[in-house]
Amino acid sequence: MQIQPIFAALRKHRLATLLLALEIALACAVLCNACFLIISRVQHTHVDSGVDESALAAVKLTGYDPASSVDLNARVLSRLAKIPGVQSVNVINAVPFGDHAGTAGISTDAAGKHFAGVVDFYVGNPGSFKALGLQLVAGSMPQASDAQPLDSFVPKNATVWVTRALAEHLWPDTDPLGREFWTDQFHFRVGGVLAHLARPWGGEGGPSTIDWSVYVPAQAGRQLAGTYLLRVNPAESPRVLRDARAAIATIAPDAVVDSKNSQTLGTLREKYFRQDRLMAGILLGVICALLLVTALGIVGLASFWVQQRRRQIGVRRALGATRSDIVAYFQTENFLIVSGGIVLGMLLAFAINLLLMQHYELPRLPLYYLPIGALSLYAIGQLAVLGPALRAAAVPPVEATRSV
């Protein structure tokens, strides 16, 4: 296959060739970035919360008199534990994918000079560690003596468990056990490291901070009441939640069950990521439409060229070119144009990625997206040009003898 004649022919249609290449370039740039966005969204929805989601449910109460919260805790804990299917009931301030409760900036020095980021504090009574199913990777399990009474949202001076991601952020490459950090006058010492524990509601610094959580054991009381963590038999969780609501209506008539936050963790997770899944769906739709339009453009221009060159095709056929030669001609032509478009498109893809990085906490486009985008455009191009090329191959040699 000689490329020389193809170039010669394309030079006659400089504008149309340029337009097609430009369209491929735009499509390549949008395709790479949209794919990247989809993959990041989908990865985001697969985040490991670090807790036994399927076996957990939350019940959140509001509207009760804060003065009676100690009494409320006692009533709710003993009554809910009696519901069949409930393995344990604990008091906690927040659950993953629920509303956040203890969000604060921390510093690695007592004076607060070295600001280290904003983290979420999970404050729970001693049984909640086991109930959550947290996985310890270093240090020891919390003991009953670690749980302290609360005057504020966290104890004044506490042993805490941090996630591996947070430990690596605060003290890179050093053993985090025994290290200290502060928020205002509150002082914390690391007693252990957790594999994962996702923050209740995202993070200010984007997806990389979703694991910046701190688990603090504490005693239930006035400052820790109203939100209950139920460990249940997964198959029975809907019935258990119904029973729990009914039970609360009788033992705490003042309290109102916050329906939005009183769900199984599976439901909360589903709601939390609904927006991301939706966005991924929209992006997928745009990609399909984009490929369709690109294919339409290629079909249109190729048909036009075939129509225009009927006589030349007839001459080539009369001079001995086979049908497959004609098909190969149009496919090579398409390959060359798409190649040109892709080169331009890759530059454009990086430019768009840079723009997106500035405005929407996005990481840099990984290089391997480019060959994938290029391959799919080659495939679309070859498929789209096949129809017109076959029609060209069907031109009989006798066409050469006809004038117009």
Next chain:
Amino acid sequence: MFAYYLDLALRSLRRNKVFTVLMVVCVGLGIGASMTMITVVHVMSDDPLPERSGQLYYPHIDPWPAPHGRSTNPHASDNLTLPDAMNLLRAGRAPGQAAMSGAAISIHSEQPNAQPLLETGHYVTADFFSMFGVPFRAGGGWTHADDERHARVIALSSALNRMLFGDSPGIGRTVRVGDEDFRVIGVLDDWHPQPMFYADVNGRAFGRSDAFFLPLQTALDLKLDFRGSLSCHGDGGDDRTTDRCTWLQFWVKLENPKQVSAYMQFLADYWRQQQAHGRFPQSVDPKLYRLMDWLAYKNVVPGDVRLQLWLALGFLGVCMVDIVGLLLAKFLRRSNEISVRRALGARRGQVFLQFGIESAVIGVLGGVLGLAIAELGLWSVRQRPDGYAQLASMDVSMLMGTFLLAIGGSVLAGLLPAWRACRIAPAIQLKAH
């Protein structure tokens, strides 16, 4: 002449139906996708109070040491502390001013044994109703005197009123909030400004409405439940009454530029005066945002929606390049016809016009298809769980915009091919055939 060109265009489009359908589908898809997103952004950045927004301002004074010790969030200090809000309120330098905060209360009706209702609303001060022009079905708001003596009064939305008292307004009746009886003094007409600009608009500004309004000082007095972000700095915990925690929203009404500059001066003076007391460590830099500027500053349109808009516009760009290519192919294919017309005396401008009209016809057809696709797209947006979803529908201006974009886009796309077509030299083409 125009009618003749239109006739020519229609004949030409009918001659090659597949090509015409290809082009119309291209324009339709591009216009449909971009109009869907433009409409969503348009309704989201709409003025929530068109008649009053020009006179409403949000004062922003930042009491925090810089950089914000506790948070990387630049919006952490957008709200006011209680002492600052009360100082601005009592100074009364503007024709109208109100402090407010999100509220969540459980309301018991008079009926015995009824389950309490958990409702969200706002704690506000007296000027709120007159400043925002809140319409009342019956009764009205409360007075400054009610604010000062922590009156137990409440204004209900018509929906909550219906739930508690049925169809007639329950003016003068009581509802129980916590352990206190509140007298109903007003029932609102339907009033749902979107976005809910006066709320703490971090994150969710759409799809919410308030079920009740209650005096702010009364709520503080009774320690009712507040909603919205509470950001504190320094030592001293998270008490709402301290001057270290920001959580209140504050709006002022200023009727003319003179009042605006006077109020700016007042804010700067206040800042300096507070510095004398050891507060407001940053250099004096008060800001006064107009309502629409405030919404822009608070990024009311979510990042996802803006991203989708850019995506849709990128898609429209691809479609348009596509159309240029297809039109070029279509027009140049008729070189023969053009050269005959030119040889018979048609001027370049006339050939140009003929093809321009043909592009516009494709634009109109693509616009019709695009409108259908956009309506479908908006319908799918309305199925989303987001608060803004319900707003997504087209108004007349968007309808006109769709056609303008479609026709304008395809005429623009037709310019280059039409120019190329009218450059065809008559003689050479005739000789070649």
